Amino acid sequence: MGVVNPPVAEPQPAGGNGTVRSYDPLVTIVETQALTQRFGSTLALDALDLQMQPGVTGLVGANGAGKTTLLNAMLGLRVPASGSLTVLGFDPQTAGQRLRAMVGFAPERNVLPDEMRAVDFVRHLSEVRGLPRGEARNRASDTLWLVGLGEERLRTLGTMSTGQRQRVKLAQAIASDPKLVLLDEPTDGLDPMQRSEMLTLIGQISRDFSINVVLSSHQLEEVERVCDNVVALDAGRLVACGPISDLVGAGDGITLELVDVAEPAGSVDAVEAALRAGGLDVRRQAATLQLRGAAFDELCDRSRDAVAAAGARIRRLDTRRRTLEDLFEDAPR
Secondary structure: OOOOOOOOOOOOOEOOOOOEOOOOOOOOOEEEEEEEEEEOOEEEEEEEEEEEOOOEEEEEOOOOOOHHHHHHHHOOOOOOOEEEEEEOOEOOOOOHHHHHOOEEEEOOOOOOOOOOEHHHHHHHHHHHOOOOHHHHHHHHHHHHHHOOOHHHOOOEHHHOOHHHHHHHHHHHHHOOOOOEEEEEOOOOOOOHHHHHHHHHHHHHHHHHHOOEEEEEEOOHHHHHHHOOEEEEEEOOEEEEEEEHHHHOEEEEEEEEEEOOOOOOOOHHHHHHHHHHHOOOEEEEEOOEEEEEOOOHHHHHHHHHHHHHHHOOOEEEEEEEEEOHHHHHHHOOO
16 A cells, blocks of 8 residues: 655654663564553543564453543643653653554544545645655545545545544545554444454454554443554553463453253343352353352352252353453452
């Protein structure tokens, strides 16, 4: 798509005191040390110590967890109350303008100008990031084709659907060939098929053009699907940080899925109650029980006995898979 070697001056990474510091893009993209942010009495970021590695990083947590606050700090738009933060080796507070020339950003909010054509909008933001007008025009057209809006590029943004507007936000974020792209809830407002297409597109862009991505989302299953790494926040606190392959996958316990039949009535409830009474850790969703608290064989035996006593029927029983949701449920309160 021609998004290589942008004519943007490469600043030298420097710390807060202006001294040059080493930066290895193969090691760390974002690093924080005791990063803290307050809004009045609200602690939005609570002494975060984290490192984001190259690839696609999922920034996950419920609404209000601190995800957008962290993204704003990474862009230099929020001054931390205390602690340190470097992005691509730069301090956003002392090198914010130069850093933002190397970072693409797609905000969660619908901030697109309705009267502007898609191609003009992407071109304009590419110029803002330092590309000459002719190059910016070419990049705008190329990236809109890449995200599936080539034939729609001359339409005004106000006439586009939610899905198309999300693609425009992605296009403007990557048009100037950034080293890092920050995407704040990029699947917000999309239907399941559109979400799947957007996630596939994000993964493809990161792989094909070697662009690091931080994807902020409260949809944990989306992050598991597309991300290489994860940073999990809960009420401003760091819950987990690292490769997603180390944090999810094979786990302890079993998954017991029952057939939710009308007769006998309440059979799933009875199985759940019996297993809880036996001291097991039981997490239920509909007719599926996630069980922990004993060895695998013992869990299977006790599940069999509880099912038989309740007159229930087993649809599936297998090794429990650890998910991102477990990170939050197991986090200390």
